[in-house]
Amino acid sequence: MMEEHIEWLPHWNLQHLAIDSYRGKSCPSWLRPDCLKMLTSLELISCKNIQSLSFFEPPFPDSEESKNIYHLEVLHIRRCPNINWQGLVTLPSSLRRITLVNFGHSTDHFVSCFHDLTLLTYLKIQCELLTLIPLQVWISNLQSLEYLWVCWCSSLTSICVSEASSRHPVGVFSSLSNVTVSLCNSLLSLDEFLMPAYMPIVKIIHVESCRQLAxxxxxxxxxxxxxxxLRIEGCPKLNMQRRMTLPSSLRKLRLINCPSIEYIDNSHLGSSMTLKGLSLRLDSCPDLISIVGAISVSEIQSGDINDCPKLMEITQPITRRPYWR
Structure with a gap:
């Protein structure tokens, strides 16, 4: 579909709009919040030539009216590599779900504009050009975020608090329960991000195939x-000389291809708090020497332990199916 055709399409009461394989360079003139005041869902898929989205340009700068025209709750942008986000971006505070996959360039600027998204519960980002996630902006503005998925961000080097912001209280992800960071091969550290102080109620953490993560x-x-x-998999450069300590709440643990982990130490739990019913998978952890404390083989509900040659306290391989995959 070309630009001259799409101009005839909209209906003013439109609530759900999906534009797929649009070949124009500019978005239609009616794709503005003041024209589509009832729009709750916007999807752009495989619009490979489009260069800008006026929908996210402030229609009424410094005006209360600009806060009242948005009803958008779902934003999905996928395979739109030429959108330029360098200009001023205003995301509606009504948003509840955002999915961004190969969504353009100047993406660092776009993710720094996540202001006042207090209703957002779901955020998925897959972008090879993204280099930085401004942790202080996200924590301060995404109080309702429950699910965070960051994958295939091959240029991402940092998820951290800026030096200037570190002098002030940053806040917490008070609702975040599920975190996945996967296939981010330039990422060096998650020390500043995966902190209990930032995500006090998190239930699921997956870190997978981040080849440079240390x-x-x-x-x-x-x-x-x-x-x-907890799943840590395919991160061969992890420098984990510190002892891994696990919470008593843990029910599933998977460590695969983690060559530098030496000790899993749960002696802090004491004899009265053991990890009973744990589903455990340990594979290709050549430096793992000991599991100290509250994990015992007899208490493993289901599991698979293999190719951990220094772990002499357990006869290998051990398989108790159905183990967690």
Missing amino acids: LLPIDELHSFSRLEE
Whole structure:
């Protein structure tokens, strides 16, 4: 579909709009919040030539009216690589779900504009050009965020608090329960991000296939008092000389291809608080020496332990199916 055709399409009471494989360079003139006041869902898919979206340009700068015209709750942009987000971006505070996959350039600026998104519960980002996630902006403005998925961000080097912001209280992700960071091969550290102080009620943490990742706060894990599921997989450069400590709430643990982990130490739990019913998978952890404390083989509900040659206290391989995959 070309630009001259799409101009005839809109209906003023439109609530759900999906534009797929549009070949024009500019968005239609009616794609503005003041023209589509009832719009709750916007999807742009495979619009490979489009260069800008006027929908997110402030229609009434410094006006209360600009806060009252938005009803958009769902934003999905996928395979639109030429959108330029360098200009002023105003995202509606009504948003509840955002999915961004290969969504243009100047993406660092776009994700720094996540202001007043107090209703947002779901955020998924997949973008090879993204280099930085401004943690202080997200924590301060995404109080309702429950699900965060960051994947295939091959240029992402940092998820951190800026030096200037570190001098002031940053806040917390008070609702965040599910976090996945996967296939971010330039990312070096998650020490500043995966902190119990930032996400006090998180239940699921997955860190997978981040080939350059060196730092994880494994000695802080026991402070995630509600953590139920932990997966660390395919991160061969992790420098985990610190002892991994686990919370008593943990029910599923998966460590695969983590060559530098040496100790899983849960002696802090004491004899009265053991990790009973744990589903455990340990595979290709060649430096793992010992599991100290509250994990015992007899209490593993389901599991698979294999290719951990220094772990002499357990006869390998051990398989109790159905183990967690």
